Amino acid sequence: MRITQTAPKNLMDSSGKPMVGQFDGIPQDLGVELFRYKNEMDNSASRWRQYFDYKQFQFVSVISDNYIIGVALADIRYLGSAFCYVYDIQNNALIEETWLRPFSIDTATSPSPYSSVAHIGGKDVQFNIVDGQWQVVLNTRNVKADLRLLPFPNQSLPLSMCTPTGYNGWTYTQKHNALRIEGNLSVLDNNVDLTRSLANYDFSAGYMRRETSWRWASINHKAKGTTLGLNLAAGVNETGSCENVFWVNGERHLLGPVHFDFVRSNDKEAQEPTRWRIYSDDGQVDLEFQSVNCRSEKLNLWLLKSNFRQFIGHFSGYIQDDQGTIHRLNNAIGLTEDHFARW
Known part of the structure; x- marks a missing residue:
């Protein structure tokens, strides 16, 4: 049995240490300004490091009958960046827009997963969070959207957790899959019916490792009257816990660690079909993934590097699930990701 705790209002305790573990609910503030950050020699970190070592990124994926939309915004202090892609399922075609802002000019984020605003590019991409509920506003060349992401049922809990990272850092991660969608969405001037659409979000922030890498998988799926959401990851949150979780009709089931078995490819090969196996030692998860397309980006900016592939x-x-019920998938559409970052 995996132990959870009530989410604190502030992630930092009275001594400036982050509270770690799995939470039932959402902290109102990460308390970044209260964190007592020390360097590798146990001395107080400089204000420079206190500011520039903090990283935050947010991501939303929308799955409709005809399109997958992926939109992300990252603030790593030295650089603000974002992307928004549209994948046409029937035609296996992907188009995208990207934004890069040195020193996060024209970029805004807030260290609260409960009440915050994030935007970039003159508000081409906006994430607004009010009382834990996400609103996504997009005004790009390819996508116009004003969406609200809602849990179903309303009491459905997100993944909400904090783990120690590196020698003196921490990472807070909050994710929720299989969310219903309200609002308006237009892709290439065509209105999209949201009746059967699902979404997921990711809010991750903290003092992460200077060199970070992760593997990730995400599913939002409806079949035979059951709504399934899945988040699996390896590489960031493995100190004492993990961020693997399965939602069945909104009910959260925490899972154990998983392995990602695949052959890493170069730029040209990334566009070719690749096969992954994702499985757990305890037998709760055993999935095969066959890619059909890939959104990739490589940035080599000397001190900063990013090698990103989302399949x-x-x-x-x-x-x-936790009750022992086995849920089988057959060609359920979803995403995987392989990412290296030096930030």
Whole structure:
């Protein structure tokens, strides 16, 4: 049995240490200004490091009958960046827009997963969070949107957790899959019916490792009257816990660690179909993933590097929930990701 705790109002305790573990609910503030950050020699970190070592990124994916939309915004202090892509499922075609802002000029983020505003590019991309509820506003060449992401049922809990990272850092991660969508969405001037659409979000922030890498998988799926959401990851939150979780009709099931077995490819090969196996030692997860397309980006800016690949494809296999029920998938569309960052 995995132990959870009530989410604190502020992630930092009275001594300036982050509270760690799995939470039932959302902290109102990460308390970044209260964090007592020390360097590798146990001395207080400089104000420069206190500011520039903090990283925050947010991501939303929307799955409709005809399109997948992925939109992300990252503030790593030295650089603000964002992307918004549209994947046409029937035509296997992907188009995207990107934004890069040195020293996060024209970029705004707030260290609260409960009440905050984030935007970039003259507000081309906006994430607004009010009382824990996400609003996504997009005004790009390809996508116009004003969306609200809502849990179903309303009492559905997100993944909400904090773990120690590196020698003296920490990472807060909050994710929620299989969310219903209200609002308006237009892709290439065509209105999109949101009746059967699902979404997921990711809010991750903290004092992460200077060199960070992760593997990730995400599913939002409806089948035979059941709504399934899945988040699996390896590489960031493995100190004492992990961020693997499965939602069945909104009910959260915390899972154990998983392995990602795949062959890493170069730029040209990334566009070719690749096969992944994602599985757990305890037998609760055993999935195969076959990619059909990929959104990739490489940045080599001397001190900063990013090698990013997000694959779109289909999952088959099974996940076992906490009650022992096995849920089988057959060509369920979803995402995987392989990312290296030096920031």
